[in-house]
Amino acid sequence: xxxxxxxxxxxxxxxxxxxxxxxxxxxxxxxxxxxxxxxxxxxxxxxxxxxxxxxxxxxxxxxxxxxxxxxxxxxxxxxxxxxxxxxxxxxxxxxxxxxxxxxxxxxxxxxxxxxxxxxxxxxx
Numbered sequence: 766x767x768x769x770x771x772x773x774x775x776x777x778x779x780x781x782x783x784x785x786x787x788x789x790x791x792x793x794x795x796x797x798x799x800x801x802x803x804x805x806x807x808x809x810x811x812x813x814x815x816x817x818x819x820x821x822x823x824x825x826x827x828x829x830x831x832x833x834x835x836x837x838x839x840x841x842x843x844x845x846x847x848x849x850x851x852x853x854x855x856x857x858x859x860x861x862x863x864x865x866x867x868x869x870x871x872x873x874x875x876x877x878x879x880x881x882x883x884x885x886x887x888x889x
Contacts, residue, residue: 790817790818790874790876790877791818791872791874791876791877791879792813792814792815792818792820792823792849792872792874792877792879793813793814793815793872793879794811794812794813794814794823794870794871794872794879794880794881795811795812795814795870795881795882796809796810796811796825796868796869796870796880796881796882796883796884797810797811797812797851797870797884798810798884799868799884799886801855802886802887802888802889803860803888803889804860804861804862804863804888804889805857805858805860806855806856806857806858806860807855807856807860807866807868807886807888808853808854808855808856809825809827809841809853809854809855809856809868809870810851810852810853811823811825811851811852811853811870811881812849812850812851812852812870813846813849813850813851813852813870813872814849814850815849818874818875819845819846819847819874819875820845820846820847820872820873820874821845821873821874821875822842822843822844822845822871822872822873823842823843823844823845823846823852823870823871823872823873824840824841824842824843824852824854824870824871825840825841825854825856825868825869825870825871826838826839826840826841826868826869826871826880827839827856827859827866827867827868827869828866828867829864829865829866829867830867831867831883832867832869832883833867833868833869833883835871835873835878839856839859840871841854841856852870860888861888862888862889863887863888863889864887864888865885865886865887866885866886866887866888867883867884867885868883868884868886869881869882869883869884
């Protein structure tokens with residue numbers, strides 16, 4: 766290895782920093798895989814994490830549009846919580862066979878609505 770390559774490698778290694786997780790004024794949520802999909806039901810999965818604030822409502826929103834929203838899409842509320850961890854909800858009777866849907870986990874705290882990534886699934 767020549768001196769220039771060695772210098773670049775040392776510079777890169779010295780410039781790396783460790784990410785620190787800081788308390789936030791809002792929760793974080795992720796949407797997981799949808800399971801047990803049929804024309805009659807689907808089980809949505811999510812995970813609530815890094816929350817240092819009380820969550821006043823959390824759950825799932827879904828739609829046959831690209832981006833479901835809490836005010837305009839069907840919603841399954843799981844209430845409030847002060848603890849982080851995985852959660853799930855079974856949706857029954859609101860699906861049409863063969864139709865593609867999108868679902869997002871959500872969490873609400875004072876002043877914030879946070880969504881997980883969009884997950885797509887097709888009812889059977």
